[in-house]
Every structure is written in structure tokens, then in C-alpha cells.
Amino acid sequence: MLRLFFYLHLAGLALIGVGLYLLLMTDTTQTVGGMVAASSALGIGGVMISPYPVIKFIQWSQKQSSSES
Helix, strand or coil: CHHHHHHHHHHHHHHHHHHHHHHHHCCHHHCHHHHHHHHHHHHHHHHHHCHHHHHHHHHHHHHHHHHHC
16 A cells, blocks of 8 residues: 555656646746646645655554554
8 A cells, every 4th residue: 555655656746847847947837728737737746745755654653652562
């Protein structure tokens, strides 16, 4: 299950990279379609990367609590 979230995290980072490329390196954001594409890539990428660090923290905290007992 953790591997799935890891791959989603990587895909989200790639989408953020694509969104930043569209925003900073091209003129596509001068049109409404380009704005939608860049903002969608950034937004969906941000949503995709968010669960993985939370799951890693929960896993780490469970290891810490089991090692203290």
C-alpha cells in the first residue's frame, strides 16, 4: 500500500514540474486554456503528493511507540 502512495507522490511531483514549466517557461498561460492546464497540473499534483508524507509519519510514529514499549 505504501508503494502505491509513493508512486502517486512521484506522479504528483511530475505534474507539479509540468505545471511550473508551463507557467514559467512557455507563453501558454497567456490564454484561458493554458491557464486552466497549468493550474490543473499544479493543483492535481499538489493533491497527489500530500498523502505520502502523512503515511510515512504515521508509520514512523507507530515504530517509535512500539520500540518504547
